[in-house]
Amino acid sequence: MSTRIEISTSGGGTTPVGATLMKTGQTTSYRTGDDGDIEAGRATDFFTLSTNNPFGNTNRFTDELGGSTYANDIYIDWSTYDNVAGTVLGYYFTGSSFNTWTWNDAIDNALTHTVGTFTTGWRLPNRKELDNLVNDEATTAHKLDYPPFNFNTSISTWTSTTSKRSTTTAYLFASFQAYIFIEYNKASTRDVYFYARTFTVTGTTLT
Secondary structure (H helix, E strand, C coil), X not given: CEEEEEEEXXXXXXXXXXXXXXXCCCCCCCCCCCHHHHCCCECCECCXXXXXXXXXXXXXXXXXXXXXXXXXXEEEEEEEEECCCCEEEEEEECCCCCCEECHHHHHHHHHCCCECXXXXXCECCCHHHHHCCCCCCCCCCCCCCCCCCCCCCCCEEEEEEECCCCCCEEEEEEEECCEEEEEEECCCCEECCEEEEEEEEECCEEC
C-alpha cells in the first residue's frame, strides 16, 4: 500500500512524493501469500533501512547522536525520516513508567517534558506512531522485545488518540498478548512509557 503526498513547487504545481508503509517485521511464512512470504513494505527489513540515514549507516534506530548508547533515553526512528522537510520522529522511552496518569494529565505532562537540550516539542504519541514500533516477528508476546528497546514487560500506555466510538475513551497501546490497541476511559489512570518528538535534522545534528 502506498500514499501520494502532493507538495507545492515554485512553479505553482505539485510534485508527488512517494510514501510506503514500513514492513511489519514478520519474516516467517506460514503459507504462500501471507505477510512473511511477501514482506510488503519499506526498508530492507524491520531493523535495516534500504538507504543510509544521515549518520551514514542503515540502522533504523539510533540515539540522537547516531549511536546506540541511548544515554538520554531518546530513540530516533529513521524509518520516519523526511529528507524533504528535514525531520524525523523520535521517542523518549523508559523501561519503567514515568507515572500513572489520566489521559489529560498524560498529555499535559508530555507537553512540558524536557530532556537535555530538547526542552520543547515533546508530546504524547498517537496511535499510528506507536503501532509503527510493533515487530510482528517477536518470538514472545511482548511487541517491543527487540533491540534497542528490549522491553519484555506487559504494558498498556496512553496514546493521544481519542476513540470516535466513545469520545470519553482514548486508545491504549497494549504491548502484549494478541491485541495492540484497546479503548480506555480517559478519566482512569494508566501508565505512560513514551513521549514523542519531531526532530529537525541538519547534517548529523538534531534539534
